[in-house]
Amino acid sequence: PETIVVSELANRMAERAADVIKSLMKMGMMVTANQTIDADTAELVIEEFGHRAVRVSDADVEQVIQTVEDKAEDLQARPPIVTIMGHVDHGKTSLLDLIRQANVVAGEAGGITQHIGAYQVTTESGALLSFLDTPGHAAFTSMRARGANVTDIVVLVVAADDAVMPQTVEAINHAKAAGVPMIVAINKIDKPTANPQKVRTDLLQHEVVVEAMSGDVQDVEVSAHTGQGIDQLLEAIALQAEILELRANPNRAALGAVIEAKLDVGRGPVATVLVQNGTLKQGDIFVVGEQWGKVRALINDKGERVTEAGPSVPVEVLGINGTPEAGDVLNVVETEAQAREIADYRIQAAKDKRAAAGAATTLQELMAKA
Numbered sequence: 001p002e003t004i005v006v007s008e009l010a011n012r013m014a015e016r017a018a019d020v021i022k023s024l025m026k027m028g029m030m031v032t033a034n035q036t037i038d039a040d041t042a043e044l045v046i047e048e049f050g051h052r053a054v055r056v057s058d059a060d061v062e063q064v065i066q067t068v069e070d071k072a073e074d075l076q077a078r079p080p081i082v083t084i085m086g087h088v089d090h091g092k093t094s095l096l097d098l099i100r101q102a103n104v105v106a107g108e109a110g111g112i113t114q115h116i117g118a119y120q121v122t123t124e125s126g127a128l129l130s131f132l133d134t135p136g137h138a139a140f141t142s143m144r145a146r147g148a149n150v151t152d153i154v155v156l157v158v159a160a161d162d163a164v165m166p167q168t169v170e171a172i173n174h175a176k177a178a179g180v181p182m183i184v185a186i187n188k189i190d191k192p193t194a195n196p197q198k199v200r201t202d203l204l205q206h207e208v209v210v211e212a213m214s215g216d217v218q219d220v221e222v223s224a225h226t227g228q229g230i231d232q233l234l235e236a237i238a239l240q241a242e243i244l245e246l247r248a249n250p251n252r253a254a255l256g257a258v259i260e261a262k263l264d265v266g267r268g269p270v271a272t273v274l275v276q277n278g279t280l281k282q283g284d285i286f287v288v289g290e291q292w293g294k295v296r297a298l299i300n301d302k303g304e305r306v307t308e309a310g311p312s313v314p315v316e317v318l319g320i321n322g323t324p325e326a327g328d329v330l331n332v333v334e335t336e337a338q339a340r341e342i343a344d345y346r347i348q349a350a351k352d353k354r355a356a357a358g359a360a361t362t363l364q365e366l367m368a369k370a
């Protein structure tokens, strides 16, 4: 059952603890400021003081921001979200840059891609793909650790002149643990020392059986230097996405994940959010981690102002009252009061957790000394 400490209740109402105790006495309860009372009693006291009670517990927060079950008929295809992983120096950044530039050139003239941590490209066959611009395992694992599973497909980059290395294996394990399908990009195929077959046989030892070895993991030979195989790689991703049948409901309150966040001197807190379901719109009220806000502006990966962002679309969000953290979940809610209440609750919960952890260590220290 939910409870609250009397002094904390007084504090939240901005009333004196003594007055709250007096009120409780009138209700026949003898308590001190440090004792807890149950939520029903607290609600009576709150009304007594002329306030309105908004209960926010874990369960309530869940309820407010619940992923409303989408009906099958409301679901529409959404682009895949792709993360590039691989061993150091195998060409992750080069590939990401090449894919992005190729698309800028192919796209509208003068389009300037700005770095917002994620971007979208269109394949030759017209499929839309979203790339997370932060290669590497750290981002992937830290996001996952925070409960944000934002990757649909992992592109495993393996240099053809180096084959499978320790971080290649790590990446394979991450993808497998997350249940995310992989596509192998055998990179640096332009090098005279390239040995793509070694890559394929090396991968067998880690239970990754590529198509060329009669398995079901797509493998594409590419060169981030010459551009060879890039179109095939993009089409392979699009094909994998089709197999996954990725769906979302664009006609609901948005749910997203923070990819990057910073405090911008001119613009205030700015977060790049990848919308995972629903459509994020200008004017939407939201909570994001321990922060909340109202969307003042949305900016896409081309640096353009947009009024909304649908599923799998990365956008910069302005109008947050503080800087959230990468991996934080953004939920659109109905009212500012709700948003504030949930953010407050989370701040308090985090504080309590830290305090509890602190108390535990002190206790341990005391025991150790004894």
Ligand code: GTP
Residues within 6 Å of the ligand: 086, 087, 088, 089, 090, 091, 092, 093, 094, 095, 135, 187, 188, 189, 190, 191, 222, 223, 224, 225, 226
């Ligand atoms: P980290 O971020 O350090 O893990 O490396 P990375 O995987 O992002 O590799 P990066 O793109 O920085 O490339 C490493 C080196 O390999 C650079 O010198 C690139 O120019 C070179 N390189 C990348 N792709 C290719 C390729 O297809 N062919 C050749 N010949 N060189 C490449």
Ligand code: MG
Residues within 6 Å of the ligand: 092, 093, 094, 135
């Ligand atoms: Mg890099």
